Amino acid sequence: MSTPTESREEAIKRLNERASDLEAATAPKTSEHLAAQAVTSQAYKIIAELIGGVLVGLxxxxxxxxxxxxxxxxxxxxxxxxxxxxxxxxxxxANRLMAQAKASGVEPKSIPFDDEEDEER
Known part of the structure; x- marks a missing residue:
């Protein structure tokens, strides 16, 4: 099978499209994503403190x-x-994290209690 020959302009256009796709994939992460990573790392820190304290005591x-x-x-x-x-x-x-959140002006989101799920069962 022979590959169809393409013009130089088409090849450059295709190369530019692939370069822009690569640039979009490797772009710096958004602030929301970085904030989610920070919260996750703090949660893992608390879990490690809980498990580590028990293991050290043991x-x-x-x-x-x-x-x-x-x-x-x-x-x-x-x-x-x-x-x-x-x-x-x-x-x-946890207290230190709450103090940091209050200092930065982040308001905790309230999740309403939903009784309807229990009534359906």
């Missing part, structure tokens, strides 16, 4: 059990302390 409780010989109590106490610490850290992070 590890410290295990170490206490190993050296003190108080087999179940170190792990139980360490897990509870780690959980309390992780809740405190997550709450502190």
């Amino acid at each position: 590890g410290l409780g295990f170490i206490v059990d190993r050296f003190a010989g108080t087999t179940p109590w170190g792990i139980i106490g360490g897990t509870l302390l780690g959980f309390a610490l992780s809740i405190y850290m997550a709450r502190r992070t």
